[in-house]
Amino acid sequence: MKATLIYVHDPMCSWCWGFTDVYEQLLEKLPAEIVIRRLLGGLAPDSEVPMPESMQAMLQQTWRRIETMIPGKQFNFEFWSQCTPRRSTYPACRAIIAAREQGEQYDPIMTRAIQQAYYQQARNPSDHETLVKLAAEIGLDAERFASQLLDEKTHQQLLDEIDSARSIGLDSFPSLMLEQNGQRTPILANYTNMDLILNQINASL
Template identity: 25%
Template structure:
């Protein structure tokens, strides 16, 4: 049986993806010998959807307690402060380009980078629309900042990112987080929205076991 691939469709601005982050990181550690994991950017907030945080404030303040209770993550005070202030523009474009650039520079985990992007916003309250704000994050991954910055500002990587958005669209991914486990020509949608680690682990093990048996 060829090595399975797990595609994690997420968006840096997706709160439920922030909540799902501990789950997908644990799954990668558990199954990395059998499954190749990749984060795929979704482009959730682009074009007409770009808006100030103030327009989402009431909805978010209502949704966040349930999200924290269900997932165990906590929104940081710096983020709560910028939510209250409200002027931050919600725009997925630059953080999604950052993921494309990251994947072009290293074979290290894109799952870990996705999580770090979300921590930067949702725990540290840092604006992901500003190029210079990525420096500390990039250096924490031991990547050369000047190279990363140059690529981040290169239109070619913006184009590659928009091509990546089409992967989810072509696969019919309608929301985030979504997870597809792919083995050969067979793809299994194993999460649409938040799902617990125990449920995810059970379904991955069941599919791997079935595929192993079928390949004998």
């Protein structure tokens, strides 16, 4: 029976951006019998309220910490002056689901597009217009995407994924868990050493 590696993330989670390089290295080295299941964790519900300055300062501090901790990982701090930040990641999460509707392969592609827009290009993925533009940029049918982005079924799918993640105790991001023969094993993420993650997985098979 194949094992499943569950990966819970949010495209607007700073630490998930920090984890991208190691995660991609891990995918290249995983045993062939492991299936990947990506779940959206939903960091912050919909909101039109500008982010308080205290939270903006806290997140900028987190960005600096990640830059210090993870070699080569950089953020574009112009986001904080060029955009109106909101504590609202559900739109970006729904964008991943809407992208999947045009092919499962677009899940990681849209995730990376949102991360690059947010962390490197000073664009705001909390905004509907930004997400539709990103969909077009990665080759999706933008009109179809825009419709699905606002569809209630898309929102319900997000809520279902959040519930699925929380039901197995994965409520922080990024999170990894190996599932095999009805047994679940938490896998500790490491932001700089892929081998430490792979060793945990191999030891659990």
